[in-house]
Amino acid sequence: MAVQLRRSHRDLSWDASTEAPRQYYTFAHPPCELVLDSGQKLGPITVAYETYGQLNAAGDNAILIAHALTGDSHVASHAPGEREGWWEPLVGTGRAFDTSRYFVVCSNVLGGCQGTTGPSSPDPKTGRPWGMRFPVITIRDMVRVQRHLLDYLGVRRLAAVAGGSMGGLQVLEWAVTYPELVEKALVFAAPGRISPQAIAYNEVMRQAIMLDPAWQGGDYQPGQGPARGLAVARMLGMITYQSCESMNRKFGRAFRGRIPTDYFSFQGQFEVESYLHYQGQKLVRRFDANSYLYLTRAMDLFDLGLGRGGYEEALKHIQARTLVVGISSDILYPAALERELVEDLRRVGVEAEYVELQSPFGHDAFLIEFEQVGAIISDFLWKG
Amino acid sequence: MAVQLRRSHRDLSWDASTEAPRQYYTFAHPPCELVLDSGQKLGPITVAYETYGQLNAAGDNAILIAHALTGDSHVASHAPGEREGWWEPLVGTGRAFDTSRYFVVCSNVLGGCQGTTGPSSPDPKTGRPWGMRFPVITIRDMVRVQRHLLDYLGVRRLAAVAGGSMGGLQVLEWAVTYPELVEKALVFAAPGRISPQAIAYNEVMRQAIMLDPAWQGGDYQPGQGPARGLAVARMLGMITYQSCESMNRKFGRAFRGRIPTDYFSFQGQFEVESYLHYQGQKLVRRFDANSYLYLTRAMDLFDLGLGRGGYEEALKHIQARTLVVGISSDILYPAALERELVEDLRRVGVEAEYVELQSPFGHDAFLIEFEQVGAIISDFLWKG
Numbered sequence: 001m002a003v004q005l006r007r008s009h010r011d012l013s014w015d016a017s018t019e020a021p022r023q024y025y026t027f028a029h030p031p032c033e034l035v036l037d038s039g040q041k042l043g044p045i046t047v048a049y050e051t052y053g054q055l056n057a058a059g060d061n062a063i064l065i066a067h068a069l070t071g072d073s074h075v076a077s078h079a080p081g082e083r084e085g086w087w088e089p090l091v092g093t094g095r096a097f098d099t100s101r102y103f104v105v106c107s108n109v110l111g112g113c114q115g116t117t118g119p120s121s122p123d124p125k126t127g128r129p130w131g132m133r134f135p136v137i138t139i140r141d142m143v144r145v146q147r148h149l150l151d152y153l154g155v156r157r158l159a160a161v162a163g164g165s166m167g168g169l170q171v172l173e174w175a176v177t178y179p180e181l182v183e184k185a186l187v188f189a190a191p192g193r194i195s196p197q198a199i200a201y202n203e204v205m206r207q208a209i210m211l212d213p214a215w216q217g218g219d220y221q222p223g224q225g226p227a228r229g230l231a232v233a234r235m236l237g238m239i240t241y242q243s244c245e246s247m248n249r250k251f252g253r254a255f256r257g258r259i260p261t262d263y264f265s266f267q268g269q270f271e272v273e274s275y276l277h278y279q280g281q282k283l284v285r286r287f288d289a290n291s292y293l294y295l296t297r298a299m300d301l302f303d304l305g306l307g308r309g310g311y312e313e314a315l316k317h318i319q320a321r322t323l324v325v326g327i328s329s330d331i332l333y334p335a336a337l338e339r340e341l342v343e344d345l346r347r348v349g350v351e352a353e354y355v356e357l358q359s360p361f362g363h364d365a366f367l368i369e370f371e372q373v374g375a376i377i378s379d380f381l382w383k384g
Numbered sequence: 385m386a387v388q389l390r391r392s393h394r395d396l397s398w399d400a401s402t403e404a405p406r407q408y409y410t411f412a413h414p415p416c417e418l419v420l421d422s423g424q425k426l427g428p429i430t431v432a433y434e435t436y437g438q439l440n441a442a443g444d445n446a447i448l449i450a451h452a453l454t455g456d457s458h459v460a461s462h463a464p465g466e467r468e469g470w471w472e473p474l475v476g477t478g479r480a481f482d483t484s485r486y487f488v489v490c491s492n493v494l495g496g497c498q499g500t501t502g503p504s505s506p507d508p509k510t511g512r513p514w515g516m517r518f519p520v521i522t523i524r525d526m527v528r529v530q531r532h533l534l535d536y537l538g539v540r541r542l543a544a545v546a547g548g549s550m551g552g553l554q555v556l557e558w559a560v561t562y563p564e565l566v567e568k569a570l571v572f573a574a575p576g577r578i579s580p581q582a583i584a585y586n587e588v589m590r591q592a593i594m595l596d597p598a599w600q601g602g603d604y605q606p607g608q609g610p611a612r613g614l615a616v617a618r619m620l621g622m623i624t625y626q627s628c629e630s631m632n633r634k635f636g637r638a639f640r641g642r643i644p645t646d647y648f649s650f651q652g653q654f655e656v657e658s659y660l661h662y663q664g665q666k667l668v669r670r671f672d673a674n675s676y677l678y679l680t681r682a683m684d685l686f687d688l689g690l691g692r693g694g695y696e697e698a699l700k701h702i703q704a705r706t707l708v709v710g711i712s713s714d715i716l717y718p719a720a721l722e723r724e725l726v727e728d729l730r731r732v733g734v735e736a737e738y739v740e741l742q743s744p745f746g747h748d749a750f751l752i753e754f755e756q757v758g759a760i761i762s763d764f765l766w767k768g
Contacts (some may be wrong), residue, residue: 207616213597235587247581264423
């Protein structure tokens with residue numbers, strides 16, 4: 001996993017039926033480690049990524065797509081029969097992110113657990129997993145890593161950066177950190193700095209993980225991590241990604257079990273409880289608990305103004321044409337925060353637009369309402 | 385605590401400076417146990433309560449006030465210098481609940497841990513705490529216990545029943561279960577049945593408690609319970625009792641600790657995190673974890689229609705003039721649910737009114753916005 005594939009970006013064609021679509025790039029070998037926001041150095045860093053379409057000779061038809069908290073580089077499948085990606089209907093020939101026109105890149109974030117260096121990666125000094133000795137990272141650090149990857153791939157300018165939720169935070173960070181590289185910024189369900197309410201949810205999720213005795217201060221063996229704690233964290237996450245209305249529609253007060261026997265016992269479960277437990281268990285199979293701690297902390301720390309002389313000063317850096325999409329029923333990053341962001345952007349002279357996605361599905365709507373999302377993306381990308 | 389004070393209700397006068405205001409009534413001695421909704425029998429049951437003002441000769445000037453999840457019978461102080469109650473400015477001579485006119489009763493709920501029988505009480509068969517062997521109870525069971533207390537106190541009719549959140553659920557249950565006894569029902573921030581989203585939050589809180597190894601299946605020694613798990617549950621509860629806006633106002637992104645040293649470590653805390661941890665610790669000192677499990681489950685099970693031929697059929701029972709107060713910023717029991725309740729009540733012919741409390745403070749506004757709440761109560765009680 002940590003092995004650098006020594007192929008140049010000119011050698012990206014492959015047959016999906018015979019080769020895994022995920023590729024790896026390793027950089028920041030000592031003594032040239034990456035300097036993080038914290039001042040700590042980290043290296044070598046491996047980044048897992050997937051690409052779609054072809055980079056043009058000028059290197060300026062690339063679109064970077066950034067994933068959300070538990071997402072990964074698999075934004076779409078590369079060939080029929082392959083596992084579907086999280087924005088499957090939006091990436092491909094003739095789709096919103098048209099791969100006959102654009103070179104689409106999606107990488108797993110720094111601190112993650114899907115092939116990119118994170119707390120479950122081996123600390124080169126000891127050979128053992130970093131655990132909680134991994135440095136605290138920021139959204140800006142994730143973006144720095146993506147920048148290195150794009151340089152390696154030969155990308156000279158981004159036609160667009162796009163993403164939702166934690167992906168949207170990365171988009172904003174890209175537009176502020178590398179203004180000259182980003183032509184268009186497409187932000188779904190993400191504010192310019194994280195609200196105390198969102199920090200509060202994150203802290204409760206972290207506490208649930210650390211409450212599980214199997215967490216052991218982060219030094220668990222692979223496959224023996226705090227499964228129950230991570231599942232509880234995910235259960236809470238899932239509530240904040242949905243809405244009162246969507247849960248009413250989906251579950252109502254339906255009860256799994258016999259009434260009255262189970263109804264009046266702690267054995268019985270409402271459908272909504274059963275669903276949350278299922279989602280919790282499902283995440284445990286594919287996600288690392290320490291990564292969950294580091295990535296939620298990176299979100300808490302997200303504030304475009306940090307170290308830039310304040311929030312407004314930071315926004316002034318942005319040169320990209322920016323589209324911010326709020327979701328009408330979002331309880332995690334309420335639409336009001338995205339409207340506020342657009343007002344703030346306009347006040348400092350950034351060319352920013354606001355669109356509200358009308359949906360009962362809450363925060364996750366950007367992963368569900370493909371028709372609306374696709375239309376919004378297409379419109380924005382085709383605009384002069 | 386479990387000792388019955390063998391005083392009649394005609395002997396209620398006492399001197400607050402020399403006597404504890406909390407009183408106890410024990411009933412349902414075997415073989416006359418209370419039959420619960422589950423069909424299980426429970427007895428003896430002790431109920432802790434406090435009263436304010438004097439019952440009139442007709443026994444019809446009583447107001448029952450029902451408390452919320454972690455509240456108790458101490459709705460107000462009885463004398464200067466005494467600890468303030470949770471609706472302190474609203475109960476007393478000349479106040480909204482005017483004790484020169486009304487006899488106010490507030491009791492700790494069945495399943496609670498402030499003197500009324502609950503999972504921390506001794507199981508009479510073994511002498512040891514019930515723990516998770518305590519029967520699952522419902523809001524209706526709580527109301528049945530209150531009915532016994534009021535009979536004992538000589539109350540023949542309730543001029544009003546009032547309460548918010550879990551207290552509001554009890555008010556609705558009173559109006560449906562004993563329609564002939566309730567003249568006015570005053571419901572703050574409570575729906576006619578619990579939403580799947582609220583069940584979901586409750587389940588995450590329960591899982592946090594049960595995740596704590598100190599929980600030990602509920603068989604912990606007094607003072608050695610799952611303090612960390614209960615604190616995490618409370619932290620989540622506190623988020624749902626507030627709102628995005630109130631947290632923005634109160635905490636913003638203020639950070640406790642040194643930047644950058646603590647900012648880029650898991651040691652540092654945002655103010656909002658520090659506040660939640662403080663609230664978690666505070667609850668642990670006064671609340672029993674098993675009670676938290678039982679009371680949240682009682683809320684989940686709350687559905688006025690259960691065992692009554694459906695929701696609409698249940699609402700038809702209500703004879704009380706009913707006022708339902710929604711809170712504009714409530715994220716736990718959103719105002720839309722209370723508006724819906726009033727529409728449903730009117731559809732079946734109940735004399736119901738809706739008032740919306742305008743407040744940024746979220747669900748807890750009924751415990752904060754005393755001026756608005758007081759005016760609403762006074763208006764409603766004085767109405768023909």
